Amino acid sequence: MSEAYHGEFSGVDKIPGREPKDKDVNMYTNMRNLISLSKNAPPDPPPLCSVCQHKAPAFGKPPRAFSYAELGQATDEFSQANFLAEGGYGSVHRGVLPDGQVIAVKQHKLASSQGDREFSSEVQVLSCAQHRNVVMLIGYCVEDQWRLLVYEFICNGSLDSHLYGHSHDPLDWSSRRKIAIGASRGLRYLHEECRVGCIVHRDLRPNNILLTHEFEALVGDFGLARWQPDGDLGMETRIIGTFGYLAPEYVQSGQVTEKADVYSFGVVLMELVTGRKAIDITRPKGQQCLTEWSRPLLKESAVSKLVDPRLGDCYSEQEVQDMLRCASLCLQQDPHARPRMSQVLRMLEGDIFME
Structure with a gap:
């Protein structure tokens, strides 16, 4: 996201040919004060997407508490016209706040111990994580049995809908590369730059990478995320996540570190290059698991066999x-x-070469 533009203001000149009267002096003073306030006021952030021009939320503000009535009004009482998606957690609806901010409201199913844990995790993690490549949490609602999260609305859907959906043209190579770089920036921030320490996403996949119309990628859905203090292996007794993206050490021992996210990101990179799903049971035996099918081809550097045929010859x-x-x-x-995400980003940008 580009830096916000700060306008420049000139002083007020005296009108030639006469001395200012008291009311003129007061007027000039008031104008100078207004100009000073304008200079000191935080600028409005530029829109997230230049195509949609939706107002972007300001960084640095903690998530605010909403009432259920406020969110009902914003989404036209969660109407079907504003429905965006349905998942195991519940539903997502589009809405507009009174100040014009377009939002996505994630409504969790009726409260349960597991649902409350995921809800609390997402609020805690995203309260501390604000980056241009991470979906921003604007607020939340905890009222009676209702558990809702309010995000900035990302206008162009998720990566999986563009890679595998039938309602979009195939992604060109430059867009795929831009998505990979944007998502890696978001993960680098979570792992290495977040002020509270390392955050492990634990469910990185195309469904959880959201896109603008300019194909700026934002990492979203932090229901399974956890803080990872330095040196903490974070052992888990219950394996959670999405099959096809789970790191082998996590499946075998429950060991959770940021390197599990790096593994998942490697699968996403293979999906971007090949146009194949991580797991696709419609393919012939031996090709259903992307990592198993691609492993020998990666050793051979068989680009022509790995690259998505829909790209033709239109790629670097x-x-x-x-x-x-x-x-x-x-x-x-x-x-x-495995590399750190900062190294991954530099490799994708062509800054470093690693064997």
């Missing part, structure tokens, strides 16, 4: 090779051998 072979090399490193069995 060097950029594809860079992304495949990056994916191969992310997918290593040993978590300690």
